[in-house]
Amino acid sequence: MKANCKISFPRFGNYNIAIEILMKLGLECDYIDAPLTTKKTLEIGTKYSPDFVCTPFKYQLGGYIEAIEAGANTLIQVGGPCRLGYYGELHEQILKDLGYDVKFINMAEADFAKPLTFYNEFKKINPKLNLKKVTSTLLLVVKIVDAIDKIEDFIRQNIGFEKNEGDFDLLHREFLAELRTVRTKKELNQTYKKYYTRLKNVETNKPTHPLQVGLIGEYYTIMDPYSNHYIEKELAKKGMIIKRWMNITNSFFNAPEQEIKKSIKDYAKYDMGATSMYTVKCALDYAKDGFDGIIHIKSFGCTPEIDAMPVLQRISEDYKIPIIYFSFDSQTSDVGINTRIEAFHDMIIMRKEKKK
């Protein structure tokens, strides 16, 4: 039974494909693709946001408004592990005050420990939903997210060495387009395998010991390329391997809290909230693995990540690994960012040559 709602979610990396499939296939409702994030999205979002909220709030609010203008009448907020968890209510209120008549589904009200609460949230979208269908689609969607993460992981590590500029980007775009049409596990496996093989066959010239840089930091900004000014690509283009543990799959399914706490106990005794523990853990791993440098990314004013920074400075000192910090707000000029990236690149090259 088809529900009478047009649902949307603001752009977030390339994960909207997964949400689209969940809504169309699992909840049997129409999905409105939110327009791609642009300068305008941020402008709208900033205009109607309190000044002191973090940038993800502004991007999302801008995204909601653009989605409404594109025809959506139902919006989802997924919440998050920090103050993002409270953003849903605020977004909803702001949209109401602006006079938008939309339904707002706030997943932050559901409880991870009680899966049934998610079912209740979904029911608000489509009261006649089919539990079996939702469950099977959810399982598929988890796999789709995993495929996105794996493919992007591979690209990140190789795009800096492509012989023919643009090969990886083109395949990436084709992969995402095909992924959108996937409806079964079988189709997904076919698509994934096809593109993984094609990506592997892209001609590259990787040196024997290329520069390796690890990206760590706050959940939203690190995963949304527009928010971080495509920093991964800018870095990779200079000819290095970029590694990033933080993605949806890892943070949901590969993050055993106790184990992580134990592994960083020399550096952090208490959980500082949100992604801070993962940030410390990843920095420590990259340092131990002998990476050439680490880049820390956060939105301006992200408290958990600010708390993690002194710990990172200790890791940097102990392992003699340079860590550079980027804080993103609603600025849109790349000049300062590029200067820092360039200097960072020069520095790690010099350090590497010295080590030889």
Place this chain on the structure above:
Amino acid sequence: MKKAYLGIDIGSISTKGIIIDEDNSILASMYLWTEGNPIDAVKKLIHILKEQINLEAYKVVGVGTTGSARKLIGTILGANTIKNEITAHAIGTLSLYPDVRTIFEIGGQDSKIILIDDGIVIDYAMNTLCAAGTGSFLSSQSKRLGLEVEEFGPLALKSKNPTNIAARCTVFAESDLVHKAQIGHKKEDIVAGLCKAVVTNYLNNVGKGKKIYAPIVFQGGVSKNIGVIKAFENATGEKIIVDENSHLMGALGVAILAKDSDEEIEFNFDIEDITFETKGIECKRCANNCEIICIYKDKELIDSWGNKCDNGAIKVRKREKVH
């Protein structure tokens, strides 16, 4: 004919130029205000440098640019080296002080710290969001106090009891300064307090969490301010080295990098009569509305940038490209 190399550092406030020979000796140097027009500033600069150098004995075969307008100026001069200011400053300073461990750099708009170990940069940081530790803050405050920037340092040295001025944020510092002046603090004490505030802000924001080892070299426009030098010495307990050419380190660094580059270029000092124009075009292909900057040399497009994606690429025909 001996070979020479030109290095230009085009900052937000000032433009610095230097010509060196193959032994890094300075053959010509100049410092002038950018005044919001980097192209004109560089034309003036090159004209002055031309008069300082003996063109019958030397031939410029390498040009390097650094500073925030490095790309623009590098493009119009056909430079063989375009480098960020952090690397350029480090290279320049290392050529004069091979043992340096820490470089403090405070310029007009930004400030940075560069940590060096065994002749290589091991860490750096730049100010990000606050201008309290920069030269433009000092110059705006000196205006408020009715002083020339040049008088600032010597006056600060006269103070026996520097006024405490909140250093956390430019706006707070400014209102603190006004209040202290209004309740009767002496001008020299306020000025000394400001120098201290700049140093505190710098060490807390830019130098945060970094271990500072001597020798310390201080450079950038603010290094000409003796009050700030003293405040740095008090805060670190170390001697602060300021080179007489401390303002030229970026230009020197990028000249050395141009020398080390494999490529040699033809450089013509007579650029005064060439018109360089830049045109900003707003790309309308998506809502990003990227502002694309096109650079014209005598009405001919030589380069363009600013587009986020290929849709906005304005291509230069091959034969038109100058380098």
